[in-house]
Amino acid sequence: MLSSSSSERWLSRGLLDVLIRAGLIAVLAIACFRVFYPFLNLMVWSLILAVTLYPLQVGLKDKLISKDGHAATLIVLIAIAIIIVPAYLLGAAIVEPVQQAMGTVESGEFQIPPPAESVAHWPLVGQRLYDFWSQAATDLTGVAQKFAPQLKDFGVALLKAIAGVGSGLLMFSVALIIAGVIMAYGDKGHRSAVQIASRISGPERGPRITQLCTATIRAVAQGVIGIAFIQMLLVGVAFVIKGIPGAGLLALGVLLLGIMQLPATLITVPVIVFVFATEGVSVVAIIFSIYVFVAGLADNVLKPLLLGRGVDVPMPVVLIGALGGMVTGGIIGLFVGPVLLAVGYQLFWQWVEDQPQVASSDDSGQS
Structure with missing residues (x-):
């Protein structure tokens, strides 16, 4: 039989060991999260794309291609082509009119047609819009100088938005490639997801939660x-x-x-x-x-x-x-x-x- 003092020391030592282990696990988890955090959005996008496109891979595998890797590669290549081609056409469609407009403005040939008389009769903003439109039609340079700070801010914001779209397309393309790798190991990934969910919520609820998240x-x-x-x-x-x-x-x-x-x-x-x-x-x-x-x-x-x-x-x-x-x-x-x-x-x-x-x-x- 252990005395009360020795049992208390044993309990305190056991509690101390538990706290030390929990602290070390917490430190390890925080360190892993800090290392993984820069890639968090990319990996979440990749997982979403993989879950969304995986039924298409299953259909290709059953009908045309026998290997998961080949089917995933074909899907990724087609998806990237679908993204890049419209993005290129959109960029060309935007750049060309902008260049033509800049050339027209520099040559002094740009003219704004005068507004229709019915614009002045619009409720609330009709008269103000008619006056501003008429001034722009007769003295475009004066209007541009008057709103120069606002136009500058708008231009900076537009450039930032275009840069954001470009970086977003780049990240989306990389996420598609990673999603292709995930889809190539889709069966193993599904089993791993079921195991993780079962470990967290129990063996009965794990498959249901995995299916719910996927659906x-x-x-x-x-x-x-x-x-x-x-x-x-x-x-x-x-x-x-x-x-x-x-x-x-x-x-x-x-x-x-x-x-x-x-x-x-x-x-x-x-x-x-x-x-x-x-x-x-x-x-x-x-x-x-x-x-x-x-x-x-x-x-x-x-x-x-x-x-x-x-x-x-x-x-x-x-x-x-x-x-x-x-x-x-x-x-x-x-x-x-x-x-x-x-x-x-x-x-x-x-x-x-x-x-x-x-x-x-x-x-x-x-x-």
Whole structure:
């Protein structure tokens, strides 16, 4: 038998050993996180892309290509080509008009047409817009000098935005390559994910949580991109039929806004104003404006129908997770938010449903 003092010393020594081990593990975890943190966004993007594109690899493997590595390589090459070619065409389409505009301004041949008389009768801003437009049409140099600081700030912001887009495309391309490596070992990766989830939440819930995370990522990716693509078609066709200048670029902008979860009205409303300003009020302009404005709001109807399909979680949970994640974490948060909220929702209701049936047993005993 151990005395009380010796047992206390043994307990204190055991507690000290536990604290030392926990401290060392915490230090190791923090050090590993600091080393891995610069690559966190890249790896999260790679994992999202791998989970989203993996069904395509399975289809290619079953029908055309026998090896996982070859199928993943083909998907990555096609995806990079789909990104680079439109990016090059978009850059060329932007640079060439800018160069032509700069040459026109330098030659002094650039003239702004005077506004229509109907602009002055627009409610609230009509007279101010008419006066400013008239001044720009008669004295463009004076207007440019008046707003020189604002134009300079706008130019700097535009250059930063273009640089950000370039770096984003580069990171996305690298993430695609890493996603191809992950897809090449898709079966092993799935087993590892199930093992990790089972170790955290138990062997019964692990496979369910893994399946839920996978389905949520795919549903958000397909829902967001699919909705943005449908909206681009609805708006872009109207722009092309109406003959709006730069209709293709504007439609591409609608697609990008849809992916970033921003309203398409940022593009459709200025286009509507442009049509009324250049053509005046007519039946065709009114029909075009109503259609384009409604098409710009189509995502509000499509999201409840498409977002979250195939996920064993109510659609509002996925939608709130996507919007909240977008606000807090940007584009990556658009995918991470629904996953976290869906997993939390499932764990919460499992905890609620797993409560012991105390009341029913007491009732049976009293009876």
